[in-house]
Amino acid sequence: MIVVNDIHKSFGKVRAVRGVSFDAPDGKITGLLGPNGAGKSTTLRVLYTVLQPDQGSASIDGNDVVTNSLEARQRIGALPHGAGLYPHLTARENVAYYARLCGLDKNHIEERVEGIIELLDIGSFADRRCKGFSQGQRTRVSLARALVHNPQNIILDEPSNGLDVMATRALRELILKLKDAGRCVLFSSHVMQEVAALCDDIIIIANGKVAIDGSADSIRERTGCDGLEDAFVRSIEMVGED
């Protein structure tokens, strides 16, 4: 369960996020939708604690991301945008490194790594060094790495970027699997179809603010548009440029 309460974040004069609030409950998929530069990544970076909000607060399963960040991180599996692997380590070693850092029990690391490799269908290239992996392979290994400690909350920043049709499909299935297991999945995207197809709740962000949120149907209803694309454009226009 992720709770975001009116967070603000500026970089110098650029006000990237100015008052974003939402809840992402367990057992549901929440999508952050918005144009490039809307503040999606900044919001997610605050949630996985690499940035601190200038104002407002956020919590992961009740743990504040600033005052109790270590505990909050324990409950998150994060896939940052453009996450990189260690090119000289194999896929398996990359995953095992994170398992060790997360403090998994020594005797269970191997078992757990094997399990996650199976879950993400990495087996065929698990023992190859990551140098030269395709985008799809890299994303899958990054995801395995993020999920290795079995976190309750999963934060994915534009996970489908650069993936082909098959890989996107596999990713979608994985996200649904996580939902069925009762996890809280929060992911960002600028591809509307993807969000519409997957998410229980959609939060549309523009200019660092929440333009509108709710299920796809309720958004369509409230904006008075039939298609989600029109609803998207409409809600962004409502926020304006101020």
Next chain:
Amino acid sequence: MRTLLAVFRKEVIDNFRDRRTLGSALLMGPLFGPLLFAFVINLSIERSLDDFDRTMELPVIGQEHAPNLMRYLRSHNIDVVAGPEDRAAAVAAVTLGTIDVVVVVPGEISEQLAAATPAKVELISDRANTQAERDARRVRNALNGYSRQLAAMRLVARGVSPAVLQPINVDDVDVSTPSGRSAMLLGMMSYFFIFALLMGGMYLAIDTTAGERERGSLEPLLSLPVTRDQLMLGKISATCVFMAVSLLLSLCSFYVALKFMPLQQLGMTPNFGPGVIVAAFFVLLPFVLLGASLMTLVASFTKSYKEAQTWLSIVLIAPTLPILIVSILTLRPQLEFMFIPSLSQHLILVDMIKNEPVNLTHVAISVLSTFAIGAALTWICARLYRREGLLG
């Protein structure tokens, strides 16, 4: 502690598989010093040894006027050959550098010598040309020798002992030991050790900071449930290990290289046995922590791998500065110097190589102060990693 070990292990394995890191840490650093050193030593031995045995050619204008002088020169391995047409041509040739030295013997020399009046012989050379100057010096010495011989003969002919011309006989007594003479040249060894030690950790320091950020692996790493202090300490300890190995290899490669250098011919016997190697390793060990934290700190501020490389090459040169200043001013080891990293290690190493008693208070201050600075820098690195600006 487990986190620290996990980070340490991963960085060591990761960098062991990286040829560039491995090459610079375990090959470049330890081999660069001995190779350059062997080159310099051999060059200087060649220069200083073969000088007087070598037959040199000396163009002389007007050699027919002083046949005895020519004979004297030939007996000193100076082969007299025909010179340019006249003095003006000789000056022009020396200015251009086509000829190094020319001697001009004027026609009136035979009468002047016969009359025992001072005779003039011209030596034309270019003092700015060091190679030519060595030949000129040799010719000058030969001419002076001939002059002294003539003077002695004249005195004998007049019934005076030639000894009256030498009221004072200066006898040089050199108290420097062979090991002591080594220290001047071998003083630069200490810099090679520091260089090898820094090279050993340079790519690691970059890879664990700027490299990690550039690859995009820093952000997921920071989102893990570990404290940043532990990450930083693990990274710095891995860097330290690479540096210590590089230092040890460098010490050993010098040990082997010195065995193949004809240093005795230069009157040098460096005190550099296994015992000194072990002692030198421990004297330099605190510098490993300092170097690792300094390079990590500098690399943390940079935006990219390339930028980090540029800045760290400056860090590689920085330790030479205090050594250079003290060498130029030829200062003796003092207590105050022991607080300055790199300089204190250099001075202690020089004493060891000279086989002079090493002041243990100096060693203690050097070790403690360098270690303290290293620890302080490590602390600053850890603080820096708590800042979010780090992500760039």
